Amino acid sequence: MKGMSLIVKTITNIVIGFIFIFGVYIILHGHLTPGGGFAGGVIIAGVFILKFLAFGSGAKSEKKASTTASIFESMGGLLFIGIAISGLLLAGTFFLNFLPKGTPFHLLSAGIIPFCNIAISIKVGAGLFSIFLALAAMKYVMED
Amino acid sequence: MSFIPMFFALPLISAFLIPILGKIYKPLVWIVCTVVSFVLFILALYGIAVTQQIPMIVYKMGNWPPPLGIVMTFDSFSAFMVLVISIIVFAGSLFSLRYMSHYTGQWKFYTLFMLITAGMMGVSITGDLFNMFVFLEIAAISSYALVAFGVDAEELEASFKYMVMGEIGGLTFLLAIALIYAKTSTLNLADISNSLQVMGHTPFFWMVLGMMLFAFSIKAALVPFHSWLPDAHPAAPAPISSLLSGIFIKVLGIYTTARIVFNVFGLTRANDPQFFNVLIGLGLLSISFAGLTALSQKDYKRLLGFSSVSQIGYIMLGFGIGNYYGVTGAIFFILAHALAKGLLFLTAGSVVHVTGTRDLNKLAGLGERMPTTAWSFRFGGLSLVGIPPLVGFWAKFYIIIGIIKAGFIWVALVAILLSVLTLAYLLKIENNVFMKKGQIDAKEAPFTMRIAMVFLVVLIVILGIGFQPIINFIVGPAAHALLRGLEYSHLVFNSFAANF
Amino acid sequence: MIVFASCIILFLIGLYAVVTKRNLIKIAIGFALIEYAINLFFAFVGFKRGALAPIITQLDTPHNFVDPIPQALVLTAIVIALGTTALMLTIIMRIYDRYKTFDIAEIKKLRG
Numbered sequence: 172m173k174g175m176s177l178i179v180k181t182i183t184n185i186v187i188g189f190i191f192i193f194g195v196y197i198i199l200h201g202h203l204t205p206g207g208g209f210a211g212g213v214i215i216a217g218v219f220i221l222k223f224l225a226f227g228s229g230a231k232s233e234k235k236a237s238t239t240a241s242i243f244e245s246m247g248g249l250l251f252i253g254i255a256i257s258g259l260l261l262a263g264t265f266f267l268n269f270l271p272k273g274t275p276f277h278l279l280s281a282g283i284i285p286f287c288n289i290a291i292s293i294k295v296g297a298g299l300f301s302i303f304l305a306l307a308a309m310k311y312v313m314e315d
Numbered sequence: 316m317s318f319i320p321m322f323f324a325l326p327l328i329s330a331f332l333i334p335i336l337g338k339i340y341k342p343l344v345w346i347v348c349t350v351v352s353f354v355l356f357i358l359a360l361y362g363i364a365v366t367q368q369i370p371m372i373v374y375k376m377g378n379w380p381p382p383l384g385i386v387m388t389f390d391s392f393s394a395f396m397v398l399v400i401s402i403i404v405f406a407g408s409l410f411s412l413r414y415m416s417h418y419t420g421q422w423k424f425y426t427l428f429m430l431i432t433a434g435m436m437g438v439s440i441t442g443d444l445f446n447m448f449v450f451l452e453i454a455a456i457s458s459y460a461l462v463a464f465g466v467d468a469e470e471l472e473a474s475f476k477y478m479v480m481g482e483i484g485g486l487t488f489l490l491a492i493a494l495i496y497a498k499t500s501t502l503n504l505a506d507i508s509n510s511l512q513v514m515g516h517t518p519f520f521w522m523v524l525g526m527m528l529f530a531f532s533i534k535a536a537l538v539p540f541h542s543w544l545p546d547a548h549p550a551a552p553a554p555i556s557s558l559l560s561g562i563f564i565k566v567l568g569i570y571t572t573a574r575i576v577f578n579v580f581g582l583t584r585a586n587d588p589q590f591f592n593v594l595i596g597l598g599l600l601s602i603s604f605a606g607l608t609a610l611s612q613k614d615y616k617r618l619l620g621f622s623s624v625s626q627i628g629y630i631m632l633g634f635g636i637g638n639y640y641g642v643t644g645a646i647f648f649i650l651a652h653a654l655a656k657g658l659l660f661l662t663a664g665s666v667v668h669v670t671g672t673r674d675l676n677k678l679a680g681l682g683e684r685m686p687t688t689a690w691s692f693r694f695g696g697l698s699l700v701g702i703p704p705l706v707g708f709w710a711k712f713y714i715i716i717g718i719i720k721a722g723f724i725w726v727a728l729v730a731i732l733l734s735v736l737t738l739a740y741l742l743k744i745e746n747n748v749f750m751k752k753g754q755i756d757a758k759e760a761p762f763t764m765r766i767a768m769v770f771l772v773v774l775i776v777i778l779g780i781g782f783q784p785i786i787n788f789i790v791g792p793a794a795h796a797l798l799r800g801l802e803y804s805h806l807v808f809n810s811f812a813a814n815f
Numbered sequence: 816m817i818v819f820a821s822c823i824i825l826f827l828i829g830l831y832a833v834v835t836k837r838n839l840i841k842i843a844i845g846f847a848l849i850e851y852a853i854n855l856f857f858a859f860v861g862f863k864r865g866a867l868a869p870i871i872t873q874l875d876t877p878h879n880f881v882d883p884i885p886q887a888l889v890l891t892a893i894v895i896a897l898g899t900t901a902l903m904l905t906i907i908m909r910i911y912d913r914y915k916t917f918d919i920a921e922i923k924k925l926r927g
Contacts, residue, residue: 445888445891449891449895452899456895456899456902459906460902463906463909466909466913467913468910468913468914468924469924471909472910472914472923474906475839475907475910475922478899478902478903478906479846482899483833486850486853489853490853490856493857493885496857496860496884496885496888497860500882502888
């Protein structure tokens with residue numbers, strides 16, 4: 172996959188950090204404002220897709236990125252099921268909200284919901300990036 | 316009572332673990348898959364033992380009571396479906412150790428295998444309508460990917476056809492859920508049942524029931540919505556074909572139809588005979604049309620695919636009769652057909668693994684060179700036709716008794732006559748594959764594949780000889796769980812098990 | 816009422832695309848239209864005239880909120896549709912790789 176021009180590369184280098192921070196903000200405030208795990212995960216995936224599109228890549232770096240995304244996706248899924256099972260082991264019911272609820276409208280409130288949002292965002296981000304790589308890698312198959 | 320979420324949590328955990336383990340140490344993946352299937356089998360037996368004493372276990376997720384939260388309602392019919400799923404998944408997992416050496420990327424296969432198991436288990440035990448849709452889509456999307464697993468031209472074409480038809484069914488189900496929510500403003504199955512009884516049998520009631528029946532008939536491959544099945548089931552790898560024909564079309568089509576018709580919409584034979592006559596008509600149409608088309612097939616697995624469509628017609632016929640014998644026969648037929656058709660697809664896989672072809676005109680004389688496969692095919696085929704004392708005979712017997720008790724003598728005669736079609740196409744395979752004299756290079760199948768086939772044969776024989784305790788303790792309570800109809804919602808809301 | 820009618824019309828347009836079009840990509844677009852229509856219908860089920868968005872921002876809450884359950888369900892349904900569309904597009908690309916055409920009338924190796 173070829174990269175883009177120098178202007179696009181420079182702007183991408185500046186903008187990627189801000190998009191990532193914005194995505195993390197949407198994830199962490201998922202229990203207070205609209206958004207949450209899925210929307211934030213899509214934005215995080217957009218960061219990585221933007222880097223690939225702007226800088227281009229060869230087959231080797233795509234394979235390495237695909238492996239890394241697969242491992243992160245499994246970690247996200249295991250984290251989510253782990254939170255649910257720990258509700259079972261520590262407090263008695265599957266998926267119980269067992270962490271202290273705290274004061275409303277603060278960042279660390281609402282029990283397990285922020286952690287579930289983080290797990291979902293890791294999984295969704297890595298999953299969408301894997302889908303992008305699967306669709307983009309077809310170019311190598313079709314050009315052969 | 317916390318073993319209930321383990322039914323879908325364990326396959327999900329192993330599905331997420333397998334990509335990581337697959338990069339560290341490859342044989343570990345198959346070990347994880349088989350161990351998890353065996354643990355699910357033990358848990359399913361424990362579930363059957365528990366539902367003998369407690370008629371329904373209600374497990375609240377996150378401790379939210381119904382109708383606020385999602386609940387898992389585990390009654391005898393759910394316990395029965397979970398047992399059947401775990402048997403076929405265990406046999407398929409044993410079989411796939413040597414069979415999957417044809418394909419690359421094996422960790423992807425095992426991940427999808429565990430995901431489809433989690434989806435089917437989730438559909439069987441959930442008590443919430445949207446949760447049923449989510450698990451149904453998990454299982455369906457995994458099956459689309461599994462059908463296209465070896466990326467040859469025919470498999471991709473079959474998977475695309477299957478995907479288009481399956482998704483139309485899934486989206487119609489979602490539209491029906493939206494309409495039900497608009498009318499009753501709840502998603503819990505028991506609460507919907509109460510609201511629909513207050514509403515009565517308005518045209519809206521019949522429209523939503525028709526949409527759901529359309530969606531589930533596509534998934535269950537009833538004629539005239541069956542045309543994806545003869546392309547999709549041969550294209551899949553053999554353990555997946557046995558899973559798809561053995562339990563997937565039954566869990567996603569027949570279990571959901573039975574649960575919705577009997578427990579949620581509360582229809583009974585006495586009150587709504589026309590609806591049940593429609594089910595009988597669909598059943599007879601499936602048996603006859605698919606049975607006749609199966610006679611002219613030249614591909615081993617495609618013939619078995621048409622046979623699956625035909626046998627699903629028997630199950631729908633049993634549910635359409637609607638009395639105790641009919642429903643018991645239909646549920647027992649689910650078990651009998653799962654064992655028999657699962658075994659037949661595994662023998663087909665064994666033949667393909669050794670000879671490399673599925674064409675009935677090219678295969679010949681494998682009877683002496685593959686004795687285990689040949690005898691497994693004979694046992695499975697005899698059970699499917701309905702020869703005593705194997706388990707298929709008792710299942711068909713109960714259905715025929717149910718038809719005669721309901722008074723449809725001519726339907727019973729037609730059903731018995733159409734069994735001859737089953738014998739005809741199975742004899743075609745037996746003749747062409749195992750008995751014909753010919754020169755084809757073959758040796759016996761590998762050890763784990765033989766173990767999987769012998770396991771199913773042993774189950775067919777044991778459950779056939781000892782069918783009476785199975786009817787009394789496992790199938791009978793499942794039929795009662797369906798036939799008590801609207802008491803389902805009373806049990807969910809008042810059950811003392813809701814305090815577990 | 817006019818919103819519900821337009822949802823049904825969108826659903827029928829999508830269904831027409833799936834059933835009659837010959838290009839594989841157009842079938843995938845038809846599926847996307849069907850999914851949009853169903854999700855839109857579902858989200859509109861919970862609408863009440865003159866109500867607020869269902870987010871609590873202060874402790875003494877007003878009570879006329881739009882129904883939040885359909886919004887959560889539509890979020891789940893959008894994710895499922897995303898997975899299905901991604902799988903469908905990947906299979907379409909691999910079909911193009913094998914058959915060298917997008918025309919569904921040419922893709923008929925399986926018959927009988």
